[in-house]
Structures are given as C-alpha cells and as structure tokens.
Amino acid sequence: MKNIKEAKKHLQKLRTIISKNPSPIFKMSKEDVIKTLRKTREAIWEEKLAVHH
Amino acid sequence: MLFIIDSNEYIFAFGALKEEKARTLFNKLLDKTHFHNIRIPRTIFEEVKRNLSWEAFHEFNSFITTISMIDEDMVVPFEIVFKYESQGFKPADAFIAAYAEWTGADALISENRHFLSRHINLPFKILTAENCLKFI
Numbered sequence: 001m002k003n004i005k006e007a008k009k010h011l012q013k014l015r016t017i018i019s020k021n022p023s024p025i026f027k028m029s030k031e032d033v034i035k036t037l038r039k040t041r042e043a044i045w046e047e048k049l050a051v052h053h
Numbered sequence: 054m055l056f057i058i059d060s061n062e063y064i065f066a067f068g069a070l071k072e073e074k075a076r077t078l079f080n081k082l083l084d085k086t087h088f089h090n091i092r093i094p095r096t097i098f099e100e101v102k103r104n105l106s107w108e109a110f111h112e113f114n115s116f117i118t119t120i121s122m123i124d125e126d127m128v129v130p131f132e133i134v135f136k137y138e139s140q141g142f143k144p145a146d147a148f149i150a151a152y153a154e155w156t157g158a159d160a161l162i163s164e165n166r167h168f169l170s171r172h173i174n175l176p177f178k179i180l181t182a183e184n185c186l187k188f189i
Contacts, residue, residue: 003119004086010116011067011079017109018067025104026068034165037060040100045145048126 054189055090056082057153059163060100062182067105067113074182078162081189083120089189091121094152096145098123129155142171153177160185 018026025036065072066079082089098117102110117123129151137147146167153161160178161168168179180188 002086002121004083007116007119008083010112010119011083014067014109014112014116017106017112019069021106021108022068023104023106023109025064030065030072030164033064034061036104037064037100038165038167040103041060041096041145042143044096044099044103045148 054088054159055092055156056185057149057156057158057161057177058091058093058097059149059161059165059168060097060104061164062162063097063101063113064104065164065182067109072182074186075164078182078185078189081186085189086120092124092156092158093117093121094124094129094149095126096148096152124152124156126152140171143167150175160188 025033028036062075062078065075082091101113105113126148129148133151133154134144134147137150138144140147142150146165149161150168154176158177160180162180162182162185163169164181169181171179
C-alpha cells in the first residue's frame with residue numbers, strides 16, 4: 001500500500017542529506033553519472049553471473 | 054501508467070538542481086499516484102544503493118518501500134532477457150528491458166543513450182525524464 005505523504009517526507013529528507021553531504025556521483029557531470037552507473041551495472045551483472053556459474 | 058525508472062534518473066532526481074526534469078518527474082509522479090505506479094528490480098535498487106552514502110541509502114530504502122516494492126531479478130524469465138540480448142542489448146541492459154516487458158510497463162525512463170537509441174518495436178516506450186513529463 002503506497003503511503004505518499006511518507007514517501008514525500010523521505011524524498012525531501014533524502015535530498016537534504018545529499019545536498020549536505022553528497023557522495024561522489026552527485027558531484028559529477030551528467031555524462032559521467034551515466035558512465036558511472038553503467039560501470040556499476042556491469043559490475044553487479046558480473047557478480048551475479050559469477051554466483052550462478 | 055506503470056513506469057520503470059532507471060538508476061540514472063533516481064540519481065538525478067535526488068541530487069542537485071542541474072537535472073531539474075528528473076526531480077520534477079518524481080514530484081509529479083508522487084502527486085499523481087492514483088494514476089501512476091513505479092516498479093523497481095533489485096538490480097536498479099542495488100545500482101542506486103552503491104552510489105549513495107549509508108545515511109542516504111537508508112532514506113532511499115524507506116522512500117522506495119513506501120511507494121513500491123522491489124522485485125527480485127530472478128522473477129524475470131530468461132527467454133525474454135535472451136530476446137533482448139539477440140536484439141543487440143548488452144546483457145545487463147537486456148535484463149532491464151526484459152523486466153520492463155515482464156512487468157507490462159508503459160515506459161522505461163532513462164537518460165542512457167544505449168536505451169534511447171533502441172526504442173523501435175518494443176512493447177514499452179523508452180523516454181527521458183523530459184519526454185515522460187509530456188505524458189503524465
């Protein structure tokens with residue numbers, strides 16, 4: 001069951017946390033964010049394949 | 054409408070104002086929750102998690118679990134994943150496309166050019182946050 005009021009609070013709090021103490025990805029350009037997330041995706045996928053083989 | 058939102062849109066929506074469209078998209082989806090739903094697979098959840106601080110992740114987890122549920126990757130049939138791989142998608146992207154098809158999503162929202170360049174003849178739309186805002 002969706003609780004939208006709570007979701008909005010969490011979203012606002014999340015944005016506040018990130019604005020005060022941003023992890024490296026939030027200091028990157030748009031292209032670098034996309035590139036970084038592609039690498040993260042590939043790493044996760046390789047880990048999954050390693051577990052299944 | 055049902056949307057699958059790629060990890061890059063989550064990051065843009067949570068971060069600074071330079072990607073205002075992603076922020077606006079999430080705000081709008083939350084305001085129109087009776088009309089729109091979001092689903093998220095474990096892979097995308099994990100991608101976002103790995104790029105957040107522990108404190109931010111805790112809040113992200115709370116945010117996601119109040120609006121949706123996390124689908125385990127194993128629920129997606131491999132046949133659908135293979136279909137997308139044979140269309141030229143990289144394996145992990147093929148999984149995300151297969152997940153979008155399996156859930157019956159109306160659209161996958163992403164800024165990833167690998168997706169955006171392969172939007173023809175798919176059972177769901179692939180949209181940027183900016184284009185998605187025109188639909189909702």
